[in-house]
Amino acid sequence: MPLWNIYHPENAYTDADKREIADRIVGFYDGFLPRFYVNVLFQPLPAASFLIGGEPTDDFVRIRVEHIARQIEDPAEQERFMNHVAQRLAPFIGERGLRWEMHIGETPFGLWTISGLKPPRPGTAADLKWRTENRPSPY
Amino acid sequence: MPLWNIYHPENAYTDADKREIADRIVGFYDGFLPRFYVNVLFQPLPAASFLIGGEPTDDFVRIRVEHIARQIEDPAEQERFMNHVAQRLAPFIGERGLRWEMHIGETPFGLWTISGLKPPRPGTAADLKWRTENRPSPY
Amino acid sequence: MPLWNIYHPENAYTDADKREIADRIVGFYDGFLPRFYVNVLFQPLPAASFLIGGEPTDDFVRIRVEHIARQIEDPAEQERFMNHVAQRLAPFIGERGLRWEMHIGETPFGLWTISGLKPPRPGTAADLKWRTENRPSPY
Numbered sequence: 251m252p253l254w255n256i257y258h259p260e261n262a263y264t265d266a267d268k269r270e271i272a273d274r275i276v277g278f279y280d281g282f283l284p285r286f287y288v289n290v291l292f293q294p295l296p297a298a299s300f301l302i303g304g305e306p307t308d309d310f311v312r313i314r315v316e317h318i319a320r321q322i323e324d325p326a327e328q329e330r331f332m333n334h335v336a337q338r339l340a341p342f343i344g345e346r347g348l349r350w351e352m353h354i355g356e357t358p359f360g361l362w363t364i365s366g367l368k369p370p371r372p373g374t375a376a377d378l379k380w381r382t383e384n385r386p387s388p389y
Numbered sequence: 390m391p392l393w394n395i396y397h398p399e400n401a402y403t404d405a406d407k408r409e410i411a412d413r414i415v416g417f418y419d420g421f422l423p424r425f426y427v428n429v430l431f432q433p434l435p436a437a438s439f440l441i442g443g444e445p446t447d448d449f450v451r452i453r454v455e456h457i458a459r460q461i462e463d464p465a466e467q468e469r470f471m472n473h474v475a476q477r478l479a480p481f482i483g484e485r486g487l488r489w490e491m492h493i494g495e496t497p498f499g500l501w502t503i504s505g506l507k508p509p510r511p512g513t514a515a516d517l518k519w520r521t522e523n524r525p526s527p528y
Numbered sequence: 529m530p531l532w533n534i535y536h537p538e539n540a541y542t543d544a545d546k547r548e549i550a551d552r553i554v555g556f557y558d559g560f561l562p563r564f565y566v567n568v569l570f571q572p573l574p575a576a577s578f579l580i581g582g583e584p585t586d587d588f589v590r591i592r593v594e595h596i597a598r599q600i601e602d603p604a605e606q607e608r609f610m611n612h613v614a615q616r617l618a619p620f621i622g623e624r625g626l627r628w629e630m631h632i633g634e635t636p637f638g639l640w641t642i643s644g645l646k647p648p649r650p651g652t653a654a655d656l657k658w659r660t661e662n663r664p665s666p667y
Contacts, residue, residue, distance in 0.1 A: 251631060253592065257430055265576040265584070272579035285581035289590055289629065291535055292577035298404040299431035301411035303424035303523065306404070312428055314392065314455070315500075316592070318631050328499040329507065336505035344504060351428065353390060353457050354500035360606040361593075361632035365622060366614035368607065384581065396569055437543040438570035440550035442563035442662065445543070451567055453531065453594070454639075467638040468646065475644035483643060490567065492529060492596050493639035 251318035251362060251369075252279065253289045259308045259348075260294045267342060268292050274338045278331070282320070282372070284381040287364075302349075311343055313352035318362045320372065322354075390457035390501060391418065392428045398447045398487075399433045406481060407431050413477045417470070421459070421511070423520040426503075441488075450482050452491035457501045459511065461493075529596035529640060530557065531567045537586045537626075538572045545620060546570050552616045556609070560598070560650070562659040565642075580627075589621050591630035596640045598650065600632075 254275055263271070272290040279288055297308040322328050335352070343350045362369060364386045370376035376389035393414055402410070411429040418427055436447040461467050474491065482489045501508060503525045509515035515528035532553055541549070550568040557566055575586040600606050613630065621628045640647065642664045648654035654667035 251629070253590065253631070268576055268579065269582070269584065273582040276582040288581055289588075290579040290582075291573060291590070292579075293432075293571075293573075294577075295430060295432075298407055299433075301407065301429040301431075303427055304408070304412045304415040304429075306408065310428075312392065312430070316631070316633065322500065325499050328497075332500065332502045332507070333505075336502060340505070349504055351390070351503045352501070353392070353455070353496055355455065355494065355496035355633065356500075357631055357633035358606075360603050361600065361610065361634075362630070363610045363614060364629045365627055366611075366618070368610070432571075434569060434571075437546055438572075440546065440568040440570075442566055443547070443551040443554040443568075445547065449567075451531065451569070461639065464638050467636075471639065471641045471646070472644075475641060479644070488643055490529070490642045491640070492531070492594070492635055494594065494633065494635035495639075 251287055251289070251316065252283075253316040254291065255314045256290065256292050257295055257300065257312040257314075258292060259300065259310070260296055262294070262311070262346075262348065263292065263342070271339065271342050277338070278335060285384050286386075287369075309348050311348050311350040313350065315352065315354040317354055317356045318359060321356050390426055390428070390455065391422075392455040393430065394453045395429065395431050396434055396439065396451040396453075397431060398439065398449070399435055401433070401450070401485075401487065402431065402481070410478065410481050416477070417474060424523050425525075426508075448487050450487050450489040452489065454491065454493040456493055456495045457498060460495050529565055529567070529594065530561075531594040532569065533592045534568065534570050535573055535578065535590040535592075536570060537578065537588070538574055540572070540589070540624075540626065541570065541620070549617065549620050555616070556613060563662050564664075565647075587626050589626050589628040591628065593630065593632040595632055595634045596637060599634050 275290050276285055276288045297306040300307050302310050322331055367386050370389055414429050415424055415427045436445040439446050441449050461470055506525050509528055519525055553568050554563050554566045575584040578585050580588050600609055645664050648667055658664055
């Protein structure tokens with residue numbers, strides 16, 4: 251968590267683009283989540299399998315995000331987060347003439363494990379250790 | 390939103406089938422959502438990677454839907470919606486001898502953007518404009 | 529339901545591995561869900577499209593699960609379930625030197641159909657019939 255599934259047109263992104271996009275996404279959580287919590291999966295789809303408004307499409311990026319560790323509940327904070335994302339990803343989407351849509355779902359903290367371990371609660375010593383070492387460890 | 394992920398056996402659908410299926414799905418939201426809100430993604434899976442009840446399967450269609458803009462909370466309305474979907478998709482599933490399963494999850498309105506814009510609330514002037522023009526615009 | 533999406537490195541699993549993994553997953557629900565409720569989808573991703581902490585990755589398995597029929601709400605029961613999963617899947621993940629992460633989301637019972645039918649409530653005669661026959665039938 252967060253898990254980002256990015257559905258995109260075939261050949262929209264080079265491997266270097268993917269690294270840069272993932273790096274910016276990691277940045278959204280910088281300072282409060284371990285880097286390795288951030289999962290970004292790129293899945294290309296041919297136009298015939300990617301239908302927006304009923305039309306086969308080769309200029310659309312669809313991003314589904316799942317948040318688990320931290321929920322964003324305050325509407326102003328939700329808006330700030332979404333605007334920040336839009337701004338940072340713009341060079342890879344809007345500025346390349348691609349349309350896009352994104353949404354975030356939230357799932358229960360208690361039904362989440364990393365390498366079989368329950369991730370530590372935010373602000374605990376274990377949480378800091380995971381962040382500093384950038385890997386999970388028993389606690 | 391809605392986002393429809395359709396996992397299907399390889400070669401189950403022609404490109405024309407996909408267009409027709411997507412068109413029917415757009416129809417489920419006709420009159421209250423802009424057409425371009427409706428995203429339908431087709432993802433083929435080989436039998437060895439598609440296991441139902443532990444068995445590799447080439448006759449099953451699994452549909453995951455995510456609703457954001459509008460929630461369906463009344464049980465009678467939920468049933469009507471699900472029945473309508475089943476009826477309209479039958480020619481592409483049951484009537485072709487395919488088994489299938491579908492579920493809908495619902496995610497928060499505040500964590501959703503289209504081309505970086507927060508979609509307008511239902512029934513507002515901006516909502517009507519988006520629907521009429523079939524594209525997002527600042528408001 | 530449950531729907532298990534397993535994103536894994538290319539060539540991580542043979543077809544026989546996939547059958548065995550799916551069989552163990554079916555086992556998690558043994559005695560209270562019909563076998564055919566359990567959907568396991570394997571999706572390989574090349575390292576360049578699978579970024580963990582911003583790094584292309586070929587040693588990570590990401591499992592997303594969706595539960596519909598039954599919710600797990602008691603924290604102790606959640607932990608027992610997650611630990612049981614970790615233990616049973618270990619031979620295919622940790623013991624092969626793969627890192628992994630898994631989470632479960634939960635979605636509404638009323639927005640779920642199997643072959644167009646609303647699955648019966650747990651403990652009803654129809655539920656038992658579906659379990660015994662391992663297939664859906666009108667009720």
